[in-house]
Amino acid sequence: xxxxxxxxxxxxxxxxxxxxxxxxxxxxxxxxxxxxxxxxxxxxxxxxxxxxxxxxxxxxxxxxxxxxxxxxxxxxxxxxxxxxxxxxxxxxxxxxxxxxxxxxxxxxxxxxxxxxxxxxxxxxxxxxxxxxxxxxxxxxxxxxxxxxxxxxxxxxxxxxxxxxxxxxxxxxxxxxxxxxxxxxxxxxxxxxxxxxxxxxxxxxxxxxxxxxxxxxxxxxxxxxxxxxxxxxxxxxxxxxxxxxxxxxxxxxxxxxxxxxxxxxxxxxxxxxxxxxxxxxxxxxxxxxxxxxxxxxxxxxxxxxxxxxxxxxxxxxxxxxxxxxxxxxxxxxxx
Ligand code: NAI
Numbered sequence: 001x002x003x004x005x006x007x008x009x010x011x012x013x014x015x016x017x018x019x020x021x022x023x024x025x026x027x028x029x030x031x032x033x034x035x036x037x038x039x040x041x042x043x044x045x046x047x048x049x050x051x052x053x054x055x056x057x058x059x060x061x062x063x064x065x066x067x068x069x070x071x072x073x074x075x076x077x078x079x080x081x082x083x084x085x086x087x088x089x090x091x092x093x094x095x096x097x098x099x100x101x102x103x104x105x106x107x108x109x110x111x112x113x114x115x116x117x118x119x120x121x122x123x124x125x126x127x128x129x130x131x132x133x134x135x136x137x138x139x140x141x142x143x144x145x146x147x148x149x150x151x152x153x154x155x156x157x158x159x160x161x162x163x164x165x166x167x168x169x170x171x172x173x174x175x176x177x178x179x180x181x182x183x184x185x186x187x188x189x190x191x192x193x194x195x196x197x198x199x200x201x202x203x204x205x206x207x208x209x210x211x212x213x214x215x216x217x218x219x220x221x222x223x224x225x226x227x228x229x230x231x232x233x234x235x236x237x238x239x240x241x242x243x244x245x246x247x248x249x250x251x252x253x254x255x256x257x258x259x260x261x262x263x264x265x266x267x268x269x270x271x272x273x274x275x276x277x278x279x280x281x282x283x284x285x286x287x288x289x290x291x292x293x294x295x296x297x298x299x300x301x302x303x304x305x306x307x308x309x310x311x312x313x314x315x316x317x318x319x320x321x322x323x324x325x326x327x328x329x330x331x332x333x334x
Contacts, residue, residue: 001046001319002026003073006034006054007268011304012075019308025315039063047071047315052078052295053264056094058086065090071318074328075311076298078234080207084330094328095314099154101303106158108297109202109232112256116228116291117142143167148198150191150214151205151233152178159202160186171197174205195222200230207234215239220246226253232297235261240280247287255290258297267294 005012008029016027028045032038034054040063042048048064050056050072061083064072072087074096087094115121118139126133147163149156149172160170160181170186177188191214195201201223205211215229215238223229229252231238240261246252260267262278276282284290298307310326317324 001315002028002044003047003049003315004042004045005029005049005075006032006038007051009268011299012308015304015308016311019305019312023312023316025312034060036060036063040067042067042069045069047073047318049073049075049311049315052076052081053267054081056082056087058083061086061090061092065092071095071315073311073314073318075307078206079328080234082328084328088330093318095311095318095324095326096328097307097310097314098326100298100306100310101300102154102158104300104303105155105232105297106162106204107300108258108293109155109159109204109230109256110162112230112232112258112291112293113142113200113202113228116254116256116289121291122288142200145169145199146171146197148172148194148201149186150174150194150201150203152181152186153204153206155232156202156204157181159204160184163200168200191219192222195219196224198227199224200228202230203233203237205233205237207236211237213237213239215243217242217245220252223252225251228254228256230256232258235259235263240284244280244283247284247290253289255284255287257284257291258293259295260292263295 003025005016005027008031013029034048034050036059039060042064048069056072070091071093074094077096077098079094079096082094084094119137123137143166145168147168147170149160149170152160152172152174157178160172163170171189171194172181172186173189173191173194220242238261243252243255247255260281266278266281284292314324314326
């Protein structure tokens with residue numbers, strides 16, 4: 001089988017080639033993102049492999065189908081960017097990698113918290129400049145703080161356990177509470193109470209209509225003054241102008257994000273020589289209490305091995321007409 005890998009980076013190529021040694025698939029690694037225009041290039045392929053910011057709306061899927069594509073193998077867990085109803089109508093199977101490494105993303109969320117709390121990003125830059133002053137580097141202890149986890153699935157559960165290890169009191173909100181979490185001493189509460197009680201809030205829920213802009217003017221007003229908000233899940237969980245307003249008003253104390261509402265036109269690219277046409281991200285970058293990483297929560301050695309191996313297994317299962325629990329259907333969003 002010949003597979004077009006869109007939005008491909010050097011690490012995708014390295015890990016896919018390693019995973020493919022005994023499989024014999026033929027991969028073409030294409031740097032361009034998948035969209036209705038690039039979908040037209042897939043005539044010679046049997047399947048496409050896509051990533052989080054690829055456009056998998058109806059137009060792209062229709063182009064793919066007219067080129068004969070019947071499988072889109074997502075090399076990510078989230079599928080909010082796929083028009084699943086259109087895929088089903090067109091007879092295109094969508095497969096994903098549901099759990100490549102919850103630890104990778106949970107640990108990245110913790111990295112954002114520790115960096116913001118202890119300002120290590122500032123110390124690093126200062127010391128490189130031979131500035132050994134400690135002025136304006138006062139941080140705060142994580143131990144004893146109340147941490148609110150929104151979404152206690154695979155990543156949220158790992159994150160909650162790590163924060164308990166730091167000596168935090170962990171509370172959670174999820175429409176489907178986990179017994180295991182409750183046994184671990186984590187208390188479920190309402191969304192409003194979670195916002196009101198938490199010193200640190202971390203988002204680990206999927207982007208669905210109910211969670212779209214879950215962080216907005218109202219929910220921000222419920223938060224404690226000076227609270228920290230962490231988002232490693234999906235950018236559109238946050239209404240960015242409201243968050244900027246809250247930071248300006250010195251209500252929201254800290255923001256750590258690995259995802260951004262408009263990341264499709266920015267992230268995964270080196271734009272260092274360009275003028276950035278996105279006022280909101282430029283404002284956020286300018287705030288001293290904001291830390292932004294460009295969707296790298298998944299980017300660990302262990303996760304990349306798992307992503308490549310599961311994606312290849314998904315493609316094999318499709319080729320062998322085997323049913324797979326990694327298939328994504330509209331039922332998963334209903
Ligand atoms: P999961 O499916 O295991 O857990 C999601 C949890 O959210 C479930 O417990 C579900 O009940 C809960 N949920 C559903 N609707 C909710 C709502 N309205 N409010 C609160 N909770 C709700 O997913 P997993 O693997 O833990 O991933 C979570 C998210 O992390 C993904 O949806 C994806 O957006 C993001 N992610 C980010 C990555 C990164 O590199 N930054 C990499 C992988 C995933």
